[in-house]
Amino acid sequence: MLPVVFRDAFLEGVRKIDELIEHASIEGDVAKIDASRLNHKEVNDLMRECVLKGAKKLILKNVCGQRYIGTRLHLPEGKKVEIEIYGTPGNDLGAFLDGHRIVLHGNAQDGVGNTMNDGEIVVEGRAGDVVAMAMRGGKIFIRDDVGYRTAIHMKQYMDKIPVLVVGGTSQDFLGEYMAGGMVILLGLTLEKLKHRAYYIGTGMHGGVIYLRGEVEKYQLGKEVGVVDMEEEDWKTLEKHVGEFSSYFGYDADEILAEKFMKLLPLTKRPYGRIYTY
Amino acid sequence: MRRKIPDKEIQACALFGVMDRSGRRFGGDIAITAIKNMKVRGNGLGGGFAVYGIYPEYKNYYALHIMFQNASREAKAEVEDFLQDNFDVVNAEEIPTNPEANVIDPPLFWRYFVAPQKKGEEKKLSDDDYVVKKVMYINTCIEDAFVFSSGKDMGVFKGVGFPEDIADFFMLDELYKGYIWTAHSRFPTNTPGWWGGAHPFCILDWTVVHNGEISSYGTNRRFLEMYGYYCTLFTDTEVIAYAVDLLMRRQRLPIEIVAEIFASPMWDQVDHMDEKKKNLCMALRMVYAPLLINGPFTIVVAHHGEMFGLTDRIRLRPITAGEKGDLLFVSSEEAAIRAVCEPDRVWTPHGGEPVIGRLNSREGELNEV
Amino acid sequence: MKFKTHLLPEFIVKRDEDRCTRCKVCVKQCPFGVHSYDEENDRIISREELCVGCQRCVVYCPENALIVEPYPGGYRPNEYWTGEYIRDIKKQSESGGVILTSTGAQRRLKIYWDHILLNASQVTNPSIDPLREPMELRTFLGRKPDALEIEYEGEDVKIKTELYPNLLIETPILFAGMSYGAISYNAFKSLAMAAKEFGTLFNTGEGGLPREMREEFKDCTIVQCASGRFGVDPEYLNSAAAIEIKIGQGAKPGIGGHLPGEKVSADISATRMIPEGTDALSPAPHHDIYSIEDLSMLIYALKEATNYEKPVCVKIAAVHNVAAIASGIVRAGADIVAIDGFRGGTGATPKIMREHVGIPVELALAAVDQRLREERIRHKCSIIVGGGIRCAADVAKAVALGADAVYIGTAALIALGCTMCQRCHTGKCAWGICTQDPKLSKRLNPKVGAQRLVNLLRGWSLELKDVLGGMGINAIESLRGNRDHLRGVGLEEWELEVLGIKGAGE
Ligand code: SF4
C-alpha cells in the first residue's frame, strides 16, 4: 500500500491577491502588511503587489515563520525597496535578495541571505544555520550569534564583495568552502572571547575571515592560515564595525580595542593535488 | 520467490516538544499551534503527538492504544481474548474521535488499561519486559491489530494527515492535559499511507519523534538485532527508539552519555580533549560505534519525567530550544515557539549536544553555547 | 621522488612513411605533444606513451598516413587481474592520488536498452506511413492539474483551472546540462544555437549563463542551480525557460566536483562570478538541502525568485532508492524529475565513482514511472531520463518505459566531434569541446557545431517517427509509458518485473 494522498503543504489554501489585499494598507509609498493570517506565498504575493502599486517601504507586522521574505522582489525595472519586519520570519529570509534592504526587529531562522545578490539585511537578534550561504554581494549584519555553516561558499567577483558581520559567535564550519567575501565575527556575546566553533574555514579558498578574540589552531580547517593584521585590515574593520555599531548601539572603538585574528586561505586551489590522471 | 529485503522508510519532517518542568499539566493548543506553524515541513502523510500525564486516574496501569485496521471485529475479538489471558483489564473503551475531521480511512481506535498477569516462566520477567513481549506479539501475530502506545499515564495519538488534522480527529485540545507534549509532522517519501506508520514511535512510556534520514540504518538495525530487537516497521525512528530503550532503559546510561554514542565527537575533537574525557569518548566509540547514528537527524525523546532533543554530530538537521518559565521547548524552527509564546530565551544547541528537560530542574540552561 | 614509470603506452601510432609528406599537420593537431618533427632525419617521430587515441591527427592527416590503435602488447592475460587494474595500481603507486577520468561508466555491465525490443503493427492494426501522414513529437514538460475546470459563458469557453507553467518542445530530446567551463564557449554556444533552431532546450549546467547569450536564448535555456551556485543570481534565474536543481549526476552520484583553477579564465570567471584562477568547488550536497523538506524549501525559493513563472526540475543520479526519492521530489513541489544514469558523462570524475556507484538508468526509469503511477502522482511531474542515450531507439525505449523526454549529453558532443577519448579532465580536448585553451576551442565553429547538432536531432526525430509509424501510433504521447510495445530478451524474471515488460514471445 502506497500513499495516494497528495497534499501540497506550500500552495494549499493560498488565496488570490484580491482576497489578501485587505491585510495591507498603503499610505503614500509606505505599505503596512499584517502577516498574522498569511501563509508563506501570500506574504510574498502581497509584498510584490504593494511594490507594484508603488510602495517603496514595506512594514511587515506579526511575521511568524513565513519563508522567503524579499525573494519575490526581482523587479524588471530594478526598483529597490526597504522592508521592515516585526516577528520571526521563516527560513530563507532574503534568499536571492536583489538589492533591497531588510531590517528585522527580532531573530531570524536558517538560510538568511541564501545566495543573496545585493542589498542589506540587518538582524536585531540571532540567526540560525547557513547564514549567507553562497552569498555573492551586499551586506548582512547579525547582532547576536549564528549557527552552523555560516558563510558557506560565499563568493566574490571583481568589486562585488559580500560582507557578513556577526556580533556574537558562530557554531562549527564557519566559512566552509569560502571562495570570496568577508566575514567578521565579533564575539560580543562571549564571556571570555574564546570561540568554540570547529572546522573554521575548512576548504576555504578565497575571501577573508576576521575573528575578534581567539581560537586554537586545531579549530581551524587545514586550508586556512592565521596572518598578521595590517594597517589596511584595521581600516576595513573600522568601516564595517563602525556600521555594525551604529545599527546596534555599540561603541566601535571599544570593539576594535581587542585582538583580532585574520584568517586567509593558504591556496586558491585546495584540492589540486589529490588527483592522478 | 523474491528475496524479502524490505525497504526502509525515507522521510523528513517537523518536530516540536514542550515540557512543563514543574509537572503542571496543560492542554494541546501549544503543541498543535506550534506544529501547524511548520506545516510546509510536512506533506500531509503523517502527524502525531505523544502526551504525558493524561491518565492520572489509571496511572498504575499500562495504557494500551490499539488500532484495528479496516475496523476489523475479528482482530478486536482476538486482541481482547489475548488481553484477558495475559492481563488484568481494568478498563476498555473506544478512543473518542471526531467524525468531522479532515482525515482519510481512519482505523478503529480502542484503549485498554491493563496490569500484567504473569504466569509460569514469565514471572521472571520484569513488568516492562513482559509488556514489551506481549505488545510485540499483538503487533506481529494478530492481523489488523496494532498497539501504538503502551506506557503508563501517557498516550500516543497519530495517523495519516497533517498533524492539526490528527489533533482534530482525536480532539486533543479538548480532551487531554499533559505535562509533556511532543509532536511530529511527516514528509515521508516511501512508506505506506497507514496510520501505524506515523510518529511518534512508542515503546512502553518511551516515545521518539525524529527528522532526517539515517545513513547508518543498516548497521544500527543489525546491531540491535543481536539484543533481541527486531524492527518490524522499517523506519529510522523505530531503530532510534530501540537504541534508546537498549541504552537508557536496559543499560541505564544517562542521556548525556547516550548523546556521545549517537553523535560521537569527531576524532579531531577527541584528540584535543583532556585525558579523562578522551578515554571516555574512545571507550564509548570502541564499544558502541555500531550505534553511532550517521547522517542527518534531530530527535525528540520523551519518557516520564524527562524530555530531550538531540541532533547529529555535524547538525545536519535543525533544532532550536527555548524556555519560558517552567516551560522548555525544542522545535525545528524558532517561529513555531514564538507562535505560542514570547519565550524568555531561545538558543541553538551545538550538534550532538542534548537539550534536556527534567521534572523540577532547569537542566536546559546548562546547554547554552 | 622521481622514478621511471612502469606504465605501458595505451596506443600505438603507425605512420606510413611512404604516404607521409612531412606536412606536420599531425604535429600541430595533437594537443598532447605526441608528434614532433625531427629535422636532422627529416621525419616525424611519435612519443606514443602520450597518445590518448583521440584520432584527431588521423582525421586531419591529408595523406591518410596515420593509424592510431590500441597498444597491442600487454600483460599476461588474466580475467581477474585485467590490464586495467594493473595499470591503475601502477598509476596510484606512482602518484598517491585519486584516479580521475571523464565521460560515463564504461564497465561491462548489462545494457538493458540492448535487451529490449520494440514492437510493430502487422495485420491487426495498420502501421502508419511517417513520410506522408502527420507524426507528432511535440512534448509538454511540467506539472499537470488533476482536471480542467471549464466554464461556459455563452459561446465562450473559459478555463477556470490555473495551469502550471509547462515547457513545449518539438522533439522529446533535450541537451543535458554541460557547463561553460567544463565545455568550451564554442561548444556551449553550439548547443544553445541548435536548441533554438530545432525548438528544444539546452541546459547551462552549473557554470552560469554568459550575459551576452541571455536575451537571445532565454526561451531555449534551462538554467541550473547546483551546489556551487555559480553565477546564480535573480537575473540568471529569470533569463531562462526553466530551472533545474542539480542534486546529482550519474557519472558521480553523491560527490561534488571542481573546475580546476587553471580553467577559470577571465570569461569563465565572469560567468561564474568568481575570481580568475580560483578552483570552482561544487560541494557534494547543497548545503541548504539536507533532507527532502529542505529540497522543497529550495524549489519554492526558486519559484519565489521567478514569480512562479517557470517549471522547476530536479535532477538526480539513478541510485538505489530512486523511486522513493523521485516520489519525494514530486511531493516536494518539483515540476520535472530528471534521472541520470551512470553511463552519463562528465568532464571529470573519480573513476571509482563513475564505475561503481548507481544503478542502470533503464531500471531506475521503470521503477520511478511505476512508483509515481502507483502513488497516483505521475501527472504531477514530467520525467526526463538521461545518461548514455546513444540512438533514437534508446529514446523510443525510454519513452515507452515512461520518460517524457530524454537528455543527451555525450551523443551531442560526439556530434560535435568528440571521439570518447575520455580525457576531458585534462582540458586538452583536441576537438575543441572540453577545453578552455583558445587555440583548441577555436577548432569548433559554433555555426558548424550547431548545424551538426540540428542534423542529429533531425535524424533521430525522423527515426522516432518511423518507429511510431511502425507501431501504428502517430503521437509520441501514445508511446509514453506504453510498455506493451516492449519485449525483453535475455533478461531474468526479476529484471522483466522491474522493467514491467514481457519477455519476447510471451
Ligand atoms: S593524442 Fe590524438 S592527436 Fe595526438 S597522436 Fe594520439 S590520436 Fe593523434
Ligand code: SF4
Ligand atoms: S570531449 Fe574531447 S576530451 Fe572529452 S572525450 Fe570527447 S574528444 Fe575526448
